[in-house]
Amino acid sequence: MNTSELKINGEVIYFGMTYIILAIDPPIIILKRKDTSGDAISINYFELITNPSFHTGKSIKRNIESDNRVYFSVLDSLNEKKREEVSKRLNIIRPLILLEKLKQNHFPSFVAFLENYKDLLNENENPEKLKQELIIERLAIKNSLSERTIKRYLSNYRKVADENSTLGEEGLVSNAGTGYKYRNDNKTLIINHPKHPEMILDQIQVRLNDVYIPIIKEVIENEYLTLQSKSKANIIDLINIKCSINGIPPIKPETMYKIFERISTKVVERMRFGTKSINKYEEVNRGFANKEALYPLHLVEIDHTRMDIEVIDEKNGVVKGRPWITLGVDVYSRVVWCMYISFEPPSANRVRKAIQQGVLFKNTKEQYGTFNNWEIFGIPYSIQFDNGTEFDNLAIRRLVDETLKSNIRFRPIATPRYGGTIERLIGTINTQVLHNLHGTTKSNIFQKGEYDSSENALLSLENVKEILTKYITDIYHFQKHEGLPIDCNSPIARFHEGLKKSGLPDFIEPEDEDLFKVSLLPSLSKPYTRDGVRIDNRIYRSNSLSHLIDKREVKYIVKYDIDDISYIYIKSPKEVDYVRVNIVSPPYESVQGMNAYTYKLLLKHLKDKGELRRNKIATDEQILQAKAALQKNIEKMYKTNRRTRQQMERMEWEVEVTNINQKEIVNKKNNPTYEQLMANAIKIFDENADKN
Incomplete structure (x- = not known):
């Protein structure tokens, strides 16, 4: 992963022209x-770095060749012990x-x-005044190493980091024992x-006859x-x-003892001692969020909730139900870091998409026409989740830990006060936005009363995304916040003020x-046989990778995208490139762009009809027939079955449904527009200002 940064000078x-950075005073860069000898110019940092013509002076040059090499990671090439x-x-x-x-x-x-x-x-020592030599001396004592060894580690790290500040870790890879290659x-x-x-x-190198490998593997995995x-x-x-x-x-016993020694200590203790080793290897600071966040x-904090609103199909007006929203908030400033809305229930894949949205530029002006x-x-120093299985996996x-190189935290069980910031954000979005829109379900049945959410639903999923994006970007970030200091009491003001001491991310x-x-993307290990790589009744193969064909015991790291099953990325243990x-099989054209959820439903349909035996690969014809049959069934249920409509949203399929008898409900013009929401927020803001 390559990141860029802005520094003075x-x-x-x-x-197309080269500039020197004279000063950084967030949100302005000079x-x-x-x-x-021309005059200096001042520009908003976000407008600068998101401009299509902008590049950093040390932009990493890519050598993405036509042979489909798309990503590389030296650390992924290491076995568990080397990584440790x-x-x-x-x-x-x-x-x-x-x-x-x-x-x-x-x-x-x-x-x-x-x-x-x-x-x-x-005691009372200021790290800013300490010399590097003194810290090296203290580290040598602390870690029982020579000062020379620590200096060598630091030198190797800096040699790589000087070329790319995010890859310094690769300089710490030991060459010891690589003669086996x-x-x-x-x-x-x-x-x-x-x-x-x-x-x-773990993966370890041995020099034994092939016949011993499966025996050792079986006994170590199932007995040791x-x-x-x-x-032993x-x-x-x-x-x-x-x-x-x-x-x-x-x-020989001595041969096996050498193999035992080379298995990762962390793996052995986790598997043999279970929860006894958790405190040693799962250093999760529960309750960290109660500490004050000191900079942006x-x-x-990240959490999910089902939204307090019913949404409709924008083409035919049928109510689909309540989508899920995943939100992330910067605790220091209360600025919203990420937002992801869909019908996909809480899962690791959903968390990945939310984090991706948080790290990257959001470009809301171009996509939604926001004023700001x-x-x-950017990447947070720490990310805190609750204890749901979609987070703790x-x-x-x-x-x-490994990709973002951040710290992961979990709030203590049954202690919502430790996630108060994200809980308050969710409550604010509900009360200030969702509860004022047609189709709201309110927070509970007492608030809802006799109001029929389904009868009054008027907004599609995309409508809700646009309204919330505009609300967050143009209203929430500029509103007064009781939890912030008086001198910078809006999230965006607090964010800019914090950047002045922390620097730009x-x-x-x-x-x-x-x-x-x-x-x-998530990864797993799979063999590359004469058929290729098999994942969930799918085969992936490339003629250019025939050199990877080996026994089933030899496995490769594979990255896969749940949202598009038409391709994977694979890497040989001795290479750093993902290909x-x-x-x-099924053919690429029949599943291009299809997500794993849709494919699973198609296979289930074929199996229920008795047209596909267990572990058999579906043919192109079977996939097309299953699509047609499933589409027909869905169209029948679409009018009356809300779960089916949500299922279609997850499958990203379109359904042509006619003759839907909808009641004449509230005119769309009565639904608050974005401009009305903005005016209402400004009115509230002015009223609060008058009170103060």
């Missing part, structure tokens, strides 16, 4: 043409990285140093989760990595018994957005 390209080693080295030198930034007046680094490394400071007798032993075989726990905690000697006996049954010589994007820009973007942990340039989206691979 840094160079930027603007309308630029001057390089190598000319990189993380350990990074944690050792992190105080030095923060020290360098805080000496450049980077406020977030100053806060992070005080929050996490007080043990490196003596050049040996013909090297074998990869892939260890999968015994209950979730698609999940790779269990809560029974069988001894017992495991070796089980392996050699299986060897004897298969008529092959036993493995220091802490973002939705200015907040491996996919989201990896997305936040790093951002992802438009040309890097596709790469960023790929990096957020796009299209689906071949």
